[in-house]
Amino acid sequence: DAGVIQSPRHEVTEMGQEVTLRCKPISGHDYLFWYRQTMMRGLELLIYFNNNVPIDDSGMPEDRFSAKMPNASFSTLKIQPSEPRDSAVYFCASGSASGASDTQYFGPGTRLTVL
């Protein structure tokens, strides 16, 4: 299994630009999670999906952030417009209700820098 795939691995953009992060979960997993990690705040859950349906988006910082999961093998996290304080590593993770209880498998992350 290829594991969780994220793209791009690195993104450098200027303030005000739109940023789209992509994730392909492990095949067969029915949960998908988007996290953000910074030195100051640690690992924060932004939003998660179950069977492509958003379940909890209470961690999404503001309206500039949006996430979609159009099918079981693809999800996007979009920031529009981006701001310097959005600079962080964004992880996607997937898991299965039928697998080991609540275990999540993380992708390699996207390192976002907003100038």
Add this chain to the structure above:
Amino acid sequence: RKEVEQDPGPFNVPEGATVAFNCTYSNSASQSFFWYRQDCRKEPKLLMSVYSSGNEDGRFTAQLNRASQYISLLIRDSKLSDSATYLCVVNAPSGNTGKLIFGQGTTLQVKP
């Protein structure tokens, strides 16, 4: 109060030492507990689940105390390769199936 609290460290220990990390969680309804390991500039990876009876995996031993809402991780005979950040993780209470809550992590540096 944070939902999952850990001492951030860093813990600096010599090779071969035994080191223990502790973690407390706030919600008594949590049912699943884990330790994840995160290497510098890498993603978190599951190290081990934590069971009520305690469990061991080689040099690693995890313990759970539900009454005190306390989780521990013991590493014996530390290796240089154990240097990483160790994240204490608990599941969210019922109604949020699948959601995990991560602690800030404890950094371990094993020195030669």
